[in-house]
Amino acid sequence: MNGRNPGRVFEPPAETWRVRYAKRDRMRWASHRDFQRSLERGVRRAGIPMAFSAGFRPHPKISYAGAVPTGAGSEAEYLELSTAVRIRSAVITSDLDEALPAGFSIMEAFRSTGGSLAERLQASLWEVEVLGLPEEQLGEAVDAFLAAGELPVERITKSGRRIVDARQPVLRFDARFEPDSKPQCAILDLALTHATPSVRATDVLAALWRVSGIGPKRAPRLTRMAQGPLVAGTGSVGDPLAPDRAGFLTPLS
Amino acid sequence: MAPPSLFPDLEPLLARVAKPVQYVGGEVNSVTKEWDGCRVRWVLAYPDAYEIGMSNQGLAILSEVLNSRSDVLAERACAVWPDLAELMREAGIPQFTLDSHRPVAAFDAVGVSLATELGYTNLLEFLDLSGIPIRSRDRGPDHPVVVAGGHCASNPEPLADFLDAVVLGDGEEAVLEITGVLREWKESCHRQGVGRRQDLLRRLADIPGVYVPSCYDVDYAGDGRIRRVVPNEPGVPWRVEKRVVSDLDLWSYPRRPVVPLAEAIHERCAVEIFRGCTRGCRFCQAGMITRPVRERSPEAVCELLAASLAATGIDEAGLLSLSSADYSGIEPLVKELADRYTDQRVSLSLPSTRVDAFNVELAQGLSRSGRRSGLTFAPEGGSERLRRVINKCVSRDDLIKTVAAAYSSGWRQVKLYFMCGLPTETDEDVLEIADLARDVIRTGREVSGRRDIRCTVSIGGFIPKPHTPFQWAAQLGWQATDERLSKLRSIIRDDREVGRAIGFRYHDGRPGLIEGLLARGDRRVGRVIEHAWRSGARFDGWSEWFSFERWERAAEEGLAGSGVDIDWFTTRERSADEVLPWDHLDYGLDRDWLWEDWQDALAETEVGDCRWDPCSGCGVCDRLGVDIQLGAT
Numbered sequence: 001m002n003g004r005n006p007g008r009v010f011e012p013p014a015e016t017w018r019v020r021y022a023k024r025d026r027m028r029w030a031s032h033r034d035f036q037r038s039l040e041r042g043v044r045r046a047g048i049p050m051a052f053s054a055g056f057r058p059h060p061k062i063s064y065a066g067a068v069p070t071g072a073g074s075e076a077e078y079l080e081l082s083t084a085v086r087i088r089s090a091v092i093t094s095d096l097d098e099a100l101p102a103g104f105s106i107m108e109a110f111r112s113t114g115g116s117l118a119e120r121l122q123a124s125l126w127e128v129e130v131l132g133l134p135e136e137q138l139g140e141a142v143d144a145f146l147a148a149g150e151l152p153v154e155r156i157t158k159s160g161r162r163i164v165d166a167r168q169p170v171l172r173f174d175a176r177f178e179p180d181s182k183p184q185c186a187i188l189d190l191a192l193t194h195a196t197p198s199v200r201a202t203d204v205l206a207a208l209w210r211v212s213g214i215g216p217k218r219a220p221r222l223t224r225m226a227q228g229p230l231v232a233g234t235g236s237v238g239d240p241l242a243p244d245r246a247g248f249l250t251p252l253s
Numbered sequence: 254m255a256p257p258s259l260f261p262d263l264e265p266l267l268a269r270v271a272k273p274v275q276y277v278g279g280e281v282n283s284v285t286k287e288w289d290g291c292r293v294r295w296v297l298a299y300p301d302a303y304e305i306g307m308s309n310q311g312l313a314i315l316s317e318v319l320n321s322r323s324d325v326l327a328e329r330a331c332a333v334w335p336d337l338a339e340l341m342r343e344a345g346i347p348q349f350t351l352d353s354h355r356p357v358a359a360f361d362a363v364g365v366s367l368a369t370e371l372g373y374t375n376l377l378e379f380l381d382l383s384g385i386p387i388r389s390r391d392r393g394p395d396h397p398v399v400v401a402g403g404h405c406a407s408n409p410e411p412l413a414d415f416l417d418a419v420v421l422g423d424g425e426e427a428v429l430e431i432t433g434v435l436r437e438w439k440e441s442c443h444r445q446g447v448g449r450r451q452d453l454l455r456r457l458a459d460i461p462g463v464y465v466p467s468c469y470d471v472d473y474a475g476d477g478r479i480r481r482v483v484p485n486e487p488g489v490p491w492r493v494e495k496r497v498v499s500d501l502d503l504w505s506y507p508r509r510p511v512v513p514l515a516e517a518i519h520e521r522c523a524v525e526i527f528r529g530c531t532r533g534c535r536f537c538q539a540g541m542i543t544r545p546v547r548e549r550s551p552e553a554v555c556e557l558l559a560a561s562l563a564a565t566g567i568d569e570a571g572l573l574s575l576s577s578a579d580y581s582g583i584e585p586l587v588k589e590l591a592d593r594y595t596d597q598r599v600s601l602s603l604p605s606t607r608v609d610a611f612n613v614e615l616a617q618g619l620s621r622s623g624r625r626s627g628l629t630f631a632p633e634g635g636s637e638r639l640r641r642v643i644n645k646c647v648s649r650d651d652l653i654k655t656v657a658a659a660y661s662s663g664w665r666q667v668k669l670y671f672m673c674g675l676p677t678e679t680d681e682d683v684l685e686i687a688d689l690a691r692d693v694i695r696t697g698r699e700v701s702g703r704r705d706i707r708c709t710v711s712i713g714g715f716i717p718k719p720h721t722p723f724q725w726a727a728q729l730g731w732q733a734t735d736e737r738l739s740k741l742r743s744i745i746r747d748d749r750e751v752g753r754a755i756g757f758r759y760h761d762g763r764p765g766l767i768e769g770l771l772a773r774g775d776r777r778v779g780r781v782i783e784h785a786w787r788s789g790a791r792f793d794g795w796s797e798w799f800s801f802e803r804w805e806r807a808a809e810e811g812l813a814g815s816g817v818d819i820d821w822f823t824t825r826e827r828s829a830d831e832v833l834p835w836d837h838l839d840y841g842l843d844r845d846w847l848w849e850d851w852q853d854a855l856a857e858t859e860v861g862d863c864r865w866d867p868c869s870g871c872g873v874c875d876r877l878g879v880d881i882q883l884g885a886t
Contacts, residue, residue, distance in 0.1 A: 026260070026277040029267050034274050034514050041281070041512055041566030058598065071268050099566065101281050101514065219268040 013051030013061060013082030016112040017092055018244050023074045027103030028221075032067035038101055043081070045099035048091055051082040065118045066227070069200060074224040075107070076124075078117060078240065089248075113247035120240035121194065123171065125226040126201045128188040130216050138175045138186050141212030146173055151207040157197050166207035169193040172235035173204075188220075191235045255288030259346055260354040266340040274515045275303035276337065278351040281512040282564060284320045284327070285352050291326035292439070293432045294360045295319055296350055296397070298330045300367075300375035301794065303351075306331040307511065308519040310573065311403055312366050315428050317505045325432055328352040328360075329511070332375045335791050335798075338382055348383035357383035361435050363397045364428065365416075367405035370771035371764065371794035373412060377786040380415070387783070389417050389467055394450045398457070400431060407542050408719040408835040411771050411778035413466035418457045421464060421838055422495030422542075423528070425504045430460045458489050462496035464838060465489070471776055471834075477817040479775060479832040494839045495542070497879045501528060501549040506557055509564040521569035521602065522561040524554050526586075527884070530575035531863045531871075534633070535644045535854050536672065538718035539575055542840045544873040546864060548884030551586045558590070562599060570594065571602045578605040578612050579864070581883040587618045606631035606670065608647045613658040627709075628659050631670040634678075635686040641857040642677050644850075652689065653696050656708075660697040666707040669693070673738055673759075674715040674729030676854060683737050686710060687744040694751040709756035710745070712738060714765035718772050719835045720842055722850035727826040728769045731762035738762075763801040764793065769823040770808070775834035778822065781811035843872030 023035065030038070043050055043060055050060035061082040068074045081092075089109050097106035130138060145151065151167040172191035177184075190201060201222050209215040228237040239245070260277075267273035288294070297316055299306030306312070312329065319327035328350035333341065341347070348357045357363060363385070365376060380387050385396050392399075401409055402420040409419040420427045438453045451467075458465040468489045472480040484491060498504055510522065527548040530540040549557075558570055570590070572580070580586065583603075590601055601619040605612055608630045616628055632647050634640040640647055659667050669690065673683055690710050697706035714734050717723045729737075738759050745755050770778060784807035785793075792798040808819045827833065829848055836844070846869070853860060860869050864881060874880055 026264070026279050029273040029277050030514055031272075031274060033516070037516065037520075038281075038512075038514065040568075044566035044568060045281075045563070046566075052598070070273065099281075101279055101512075103279060218265045 014085045015087075016080055016082045017089075017109050018112050018117055018241055019079050019081065019092060019109045020107040020241065021077050021079065022105040022107055023068060023072075023077060023103065024105065025073075025103045027101060028068075028071060028073040028223075030104075031070040032064070035067075035104065036062075036064070038104060039079075042096055042099040042104075046091065046095040048081075048096060049084045049087065051084045065121055066194075068222075068224050069202065071219075072201070072222040072224065076224055076227040078121065078227065080112060080117060108241070110241055110244035110248040113244050115243060117240060120229045121227050122230045123191060123193045123228070123237045124201075124224050125237055126188075126190040126192060127223045127225050128190060128201065128205065129221040129223075130186045130188060131218050131220070132184070133186060133214060133216050135175075135177050135186065137212070137214050138188075141208055141214055142173050142175045142188065144211050145170075145204075145208050148211055151211060153199075153203050153207050153210075155197065155199075155203060162197060164195075164197055164199050164203065166199055166203045169195045169199045170204060171230075191237070193230065256355050256359040258354040259349045259356060262344065262346050263341075263349065263354065266337060266344060266346070269340060270337045271334065272515055275331070276333065276349075276351070277514070278354065280514050281566075282509045283329075283352050283511050284316070286320070286326045288326070288353075288355070290324065292324045293326075293362070293436050295325070295327040295428075295432070296330050296357050296360045296363045297327050298357070298363055298365045298379060300332050300365060300372040300379050301369075301792070302334065303331040303513070303515055304517045306366075307513040307515075307517040308523075309366055309368065310523055310525060311368075311424065312364075313507045313510055314505070314525075315364060315402075315424050317507045318425050318428060319432065321505050322429075322432075327364075328355065330357055330379075332372075332379055332792070333382070338378065338791075341382065348379055358385050358397065360397045361439065362431065363399045364424075365399065365401045365403075367401050367403040367409070367412075369794055370405055370411075370768045371799075373771055373782050374786040374790040374793055376412070377415065377783065378791055388414050389454075390414075392417070392450060394453075396450075398435065398453065400457075402427075404539060404542065405772075407538065407838060407840060408772065408774075409464070409466065409838075410471075410776050410834040411774040411782060413776045414779045414783075416466060417454055419464040419466065420496065421462050421493055421840065423498040424496070425498050427460060427462050427496050431457060431463065434460065455486055455489075458486070462494060464493040466776075469837070477815065477821060479834060481832060482834075482837045492837050492839045494877065495841060497545075497547075497841075497877050498528075499547065499879055500882070501525070501547055502553045508557060508560040510561050512565045512567065519571065520567065521571040522558060522565055522567045523571045523573045524557045524561070525549065525574060526554050526572045526577060526580050527574045530579070531881075532576060532579070533644050533850075533860050533862060533869070535642070535722040535850060536633070536675065536715060536718075537575075538721050541721050541842060543575070544841065544871065545879055545881045547879075547882045548581060550884040551582050551589070554586060554884075555589060555593075559593075562594075568598060569600050569602065571604065573604065576605055576607060577603045578607045578615055581864075583615065584618075587615055591618055606633075608632055608652055608655050610655055610658045613655060613662060616659075617662050627666055627668050628664050629668040629670060630655060632689070633670065633672050634675055634682065635671055635684070635689070636682040638857060639675055639678055639682045641859055642854050643672075643675055644854070644859050646859050649689065649692075653692055656693045657696050657700045660706060661700040665701075665703070665705060666709065667693070667697075668709045668711055671710065671712050672715040673712050674734045674762075674765075676723060676726045678729070680737055680740060683741055684744060686712075686741055687748070690745060690755045691748060691751050694754045707754050707756065709758060711758040712741075713759075714762045716765055716769045716772060719833065720840050720847075722847050722854055724773070724833060724847070725827040725829070725831075725851055728766070728823040730820075730824050731766045734762040734765070760796060764796070764799050766819065766823055767793065767799075767801070767804045770804075770819050773834070774822050777812060777815050777817065779811075781808045784808075784811045839876070841871075841873035841877040843870065843876070846871050 052058040
């Protein structure tokens with residue numbers, strides 16, 4: 001009657017891009033849904049020729065791998081997006097970056113060479129800024145945490161309340177101090193494996209304050225610094241885009 | 254000197270509140286300017302949540318008008334939710350603007366949009382949290398001037414003690430004239446003492462369309478009614494006439510609208526296609542106070558829409574007005590936009606409450622891409638008789654034909670909007686809604702051949718509003734409203750044939766009674782608002798925050814000794830000779846015409862629309878020196 005619904009015609013995407021983005025400054029207060037709306041609008045503002053899903057209400061094909069909780073910043077969030085035609089990487093790293101609100105930044109983008117991105121995101125490195133706790137106390141608290149065999153904390157999950165062990169997924173936990181910072185600020189470096197049910201950095205902090213009996217007046221600021229495959233035995237994570245990055249450097253035939 | 258940003262102090266609180274993103278600003282297209290480079294600085298405030306305020310077109314237009322001047326700054330602010338307000342008070346952080354997080358009290362003027370009476374307590378909270386005295390008379394020369402506009406400003410009397418000035422009608426020109434007066438006043442006599450503030454208000458009262466409540470005294474008669482409203486300053490007009498912008502195309506309109514970060518109620522690029530409505534629905538305040546009809550040209554509509562879609566990346570477009578299907582060139586416009594945007598997957602919407610097949614055709618034209626939002630028709634009154642009373646003359650057959658067109662064009666669900674508590678209404682009028690809904694479902698099943706046809710009946714309590722023919726009418730008490738609707742609900746629910754296909758939406762009638770009190774109240778109601786706010790009333794438009802008992806107590810305290818009460822303001826019918834609190838505020842409507850229209854309503858006589866029918870003499874064009882403007886010609 002009014003012509004075919006273009007959304008129902010399935011067009012296979014021309015290519016899929018893997019993107020690392022950052023969530024900084026005041027955009028740490030955006031929820032994942034807020035980010036998704038901003039991104040979809042940014043994609044339109046930047047004029048990216050997106051591939052769309054089939055169905056009654058077609059959506060641009062974007063998939064998100066995990067997401068930091070609202071209030072945490074990140075230097076290492078990942079998503080995949082599919083385009084209807086081939087594009088240059090600058091369309092994403094530059095045009096899309098500029099189309100997003102300040103604080104959401106596109107860091108890098110590579111054509112997918114296959115495999116599962118989600119499976120490569122096995123652990124995260126967190127930086128936690130803590131204000132107003134004496135140096136020794138914080139160091140002792142971390143020692144007490146690491147010395148504990150098991151640290152149960154209560155979490156509300158989709159299937160109700162459950163107790164998770166906050167100690168087990170912690171690979172590395174160090175306190176360091178920024179001598180020049182004003183006011184005095186301590187940094188906790190935390191390496192955390194992605195377990196099921198997931199243990200969040202905030203769960204680890206809750207356990208830290210409980211096991212040590214101390215706690216900061218202001219909520220600490222969390223930033224995810226890296227996310228990727230576990231590097232065995234080091235408590236460190238690798239680059240989840242390494243295979244795609246390698247493929248990208250190979251000339252296209 | 255620019256006041257510092259409050260954000261560093263605010264940020265630590267954000268971890269402890271719901272939806273923190275609504276407080277951070279920094280949205281795409283948000284405007285920030287150098288403080289020192291601007292000579293007049295406005296806050297444009299919406300006294301409700303961000304998700305509502307960001308969808309307000311009035312403030313977006315004024316922001317565009319003001320910020321397009323290089324030496325004027327306008328920043329946005331919305332009400333903060335009580336969780337954050339409490340933390341801000343503890344931490345000593347005042348109300349802030351969204352764009353630069355500057356303290357509201359540091360600006361020259363606060364422009365408040367009054368869209369709903371149930372936001373009045375939020376206005377007091379906003380001022381108090383800003384550190385601005387809530388009463389106009391307690392403000393000094395260093396406090397911002399508090400100016401209100403919007404539809405509720407057509408009876409600002411309940412807020413008279415709290416507002417410095419009120420703009421009647423269209424704000425585009427008036428806001429610039431106020432800016433001019435502020436600039437002059439700042440540069441000449443500012444900071445010469447508290448007495449000077451009255452001087453500023455007096456100068457504002459000279460601007461056409463600007464009403465300064467403190468320049469008027471109200472006397473009351475022994476029976477509680479108003480004896481008269483008199484200017485208390487020489488040269489102040491006895492009646493303040495509203496402003497009318499005559500050519501919409503000539504005025505700034507947002508071309509780069511702010512893209513909300515938090516989800517807003519309307520996530521769309523909106524373009525106002527016309528202002529005003531002359532359908533003459535007698536309950537409709539918006540239609541009465543925004544006359545005459547002024548259309549934007551189709552070229553301007555297309556151009557504005559293209560600009561704002563490109564600047565925002567939003568994939569929904571809305572053609573806004575009070576009755577968009579009535580735009581004179583609506584068919585070619587819809588075709589043009591559908592041609593242009595269907596392939597770009599932009600969905601188009603057209604708010605319209607018309608009940609006719611044309612509306613369905615338009616909706617079909619808009620939904621070519623397959624995205625179909627629900628279809629809403631608003632017969633408003635349950636019976637044909639009642640629809641003649643309200644001048645929304647839709648016959649039962651029209652309605653059935655219209656829904657048949659919708660169901661046979663592929664819609665599975667329609668929404669029907671009605672009011673309850675209309676003048677002269679009886680139980681029978683309202684119970685007819687059940688018959689209508691039954692016929693709608695039967696027709697839908699018949700024409701579509703399907704059983705999964707649905708119809709939602711949505712009902713709002715009628716609240717008489719100022720400047721309408723129903724301004725004299727008695728509001729139906731909330732108990733009677735609730736009773737009438739519970740009868741209707743049980744009839745629908747017990748209908749075994751169609752009951753399950755009909756959804757019924759109606760909430761509590763009690764907030765409507767308070768809305769009625771605030772809508773038709775006079776200056777004495779200000780004390781009620783203050784008592785309610787002091788006892789914790791906030792966000793009264795949100796059912797989870799509204800407390801009827803709190804308002805009842807506030808009314809007892811606030812109106813003690815006055816001889817009047819909530820019922821006196823709401824469920825009492827007024828006579829022709831009563832001085833109404835807003836009679837000195839002139840929206841161009843001839844009072845005799847309104848009264849005759851009220852009598853016509855009682856006689857069930859309809860009146861035509863002057864776009865197609867002869868002029869009915871409402872008075873607006875003659876008195877305000879304006880004319881109907883159709884864009885396509």
